[in-house]
Amino acid sequence: MIKRILIANRGEIAHRIIKACRELNITSIAIYSEADKNSLHVRRADEAYLIGPPPANESYLNKEKIIELAKKVKADAIHPGYGFLSENYEFIELVEKSGIIFIGPSSASVKLMGGKTEARTLMKQNNVPIVPGTTEPISNIEEGKKIAKEIGYPIMLKAVSGGGGKGMRKVFSQQEFENAFNLATSESKKAFGNSEVYIEKYIENPKHIEVQILADKHGNYLHLFERECSVQRRHQKVIEEAPSITINENIRKKITQTAIQAAKACNYYNAGTIEFLLDKNKNFYFLEMNTRLQVEHPVTEMITGFDIVKEQIKIAEGKELSIKQEDLNIFGHAIECRIYAEDVENNFSPSTGKITLHRLTSGPGIRIERGIDVSSDVPIYYDPMLAKVIAWGSNREEAIARMKRALSEYQICGVITNIPFYKWILSQEEFLDGSFDINFIENKFIPLIPNKWKENLPEEYEEVIASLSALLKEEKKNNSASYNKSKKSSWRNLLYE
Structure with a gap:
């Protein structure tokens, strides 16, 4: 039985999880950055601990520090909410190895579905209809132009590791392709640490x-x-x-x-x-x-x-x-x-x-x-x-x-x-x-x-x-x-x- 949950998040989703914990008679443990010391989730949780400075990579994205704190406060489980580390398979692996329960899917499932091209390939193999396009990253501009022409414009360039609209560009003609490719790969690298993109047919007005x-x-x-x-x-x-x-x-x-x-x-x-x-x-x-x-x-x-x-x-x-x-x-x-x-x-x-x-x-x-x-x-x-x-x-x-x-x-x-x-x-x-x-x-x-x-x-x-x-x-x-x-x-x- 889970008796103590560390909530690796902030804001309204942390508050939402606290409510569920209270109804299940589970102790809720909040974490917060220095910028969130007056936050509602900090006041409403049964326990709350400072995790680091305001920047997310020093607080809510600090995998090792969160797990170290979870062990220290004897948390049985970690709930990631959404955003931050919720879909980070490396973090989930660390939680699994620590002996703490992760309230979510396995790291293997997250890794499998986190890569957009790998997920498309898996869906295609299991007869799940996918948008026409590539199931492998585009290696260079000329290759991309060739594939886009075969699929037919308009197309979408999408980050392999993407989410939240980052690393996405609509391309309506071959003349636009190079600039869109450079922008999409640059944004993807900045947001996800991976510049790879793939091509999908752009479905108009979906x-x-x-x-x-x-x-x-x-x-x-x-x-x-x-x-x-x-x-x-x-x-x-x-x-x-x-x-x-x-x-x-x-x-x-x-x-x-x-x-x-x-x-x-x-x-x-x-x-x-x-x-x-x-x-x-x-x-x-x-x-x-x-x-x-x-x-x-x-x-x-x-x-x-x-x-x-x-x-x-x-x-x-x-x-x-x-x-x-x-x-x-x-x-x-x-x-x-x-x-x-x-x-x-x-x-x-x-x-x-x-x-x-x-x-x-x-x-x-x-x-x-x-x-x-x-x-x-x-x-x-x-x-x-x-x-x-x-x-x-x-x-x-x-x-x-x-x-x-x-x-x-x-x-x-x-x-x-x-x-x-x-x-x-x-x-x-x-x-x-x-x-x-x-x-x-x-x-x-x-x-x-x-x-x-x-x-x-x-x-x-x-x-x-x-x-x-x-x-x-x-x-x-x-x-x-x-x-x-x-x-x-x-x-x-x-x-x-």
Whole structure:
């Protein structure tokens, strides 16, 4: 039995895991960097220990120090959450060798699915449909041009070790290939320490559909239905829903069974997600597997009534799945909005500062997963997500109405947030009728933002500008509420038409 869990993460996901531990009567052990000493997860955990300086590579990414601390405080298990070390097979190997339980899949499964080309090869061998393209890295520009011509433009260059939209470039012609190849390999090297890229056919105007799976160490597998994750910005999800309104029962049956087939191919256990692209003809293709808990897991929990985090812990203890596929049903509809500390009108640059007011929203069907409270610091060092607002309704229309109400009531002051951005999305016809695809924000929203010259910069330059902006900017004296009211750009005016 697991009695003490060290949570190798921070923010809202650490707080979420703490809640699960409390319900299971398990001692929660938090770690924190010097920048997070006032964080909510530090105050809510049963125990909390300083792990290092603010930079992530000296704290939340310090494998050896985390395991050393886990041994010192007599933790039975480590839960990685998502991000940081959650999909680092070397870290998982170290945990396994230390005798501490890792709450997640085996290092072998993570290694197998972590390499994009290896994963594509494995899926192809197991009759899981993949996007047309290469299953080996491209060694040079001339080889890449030849393959791209055979596949047919447009194509995507994608980092072999990629994730979160890093190391990805759309290429529409042979003339663009060399520059895109150089940018993709450079960004991939910087983000993942591996410059290798591969080619996929670019599927135009697709939907992004993912399937939540669970498996135990006894060979039992099940799915918790699908999520719609097509509202994205630069390949990163912004709004997630469950179930998807795009697919019917016939496609649902096929895509969920294919997801289980993919998980079995790598002998997977614990929680994981199989991601697919769905084209205009409703054909779906394997995109990647996320070998961890997803940010958007709450929408699945809301439509199934099932606690995924608690089940993760039970699986890690060696127990069989507590439910069977036939016991699961879809109840209603759920939507999640990720609340970020970012200035949408300043190219989505991070907004740093101290939370001076945090007034939660509530009411029927509303759930908040948060990593902040009053006096919490929002530093530059980490992902700027503050919280997640989840709205459930008996149908999609009710879920949207509840989300609109919740966002109008949720108040965060001290930093700028993207809450008005979500109000805009939820008012758009394409979102309401479900006709949106992964290019929705790029095509409909980005042209409305001032300072559009930034859009044409290479992505790596955008990141530098955003980081410098946040570092040099003094904390704004006006709180987010008064700031939001004072702005008069065209997209904000759309909120009140």
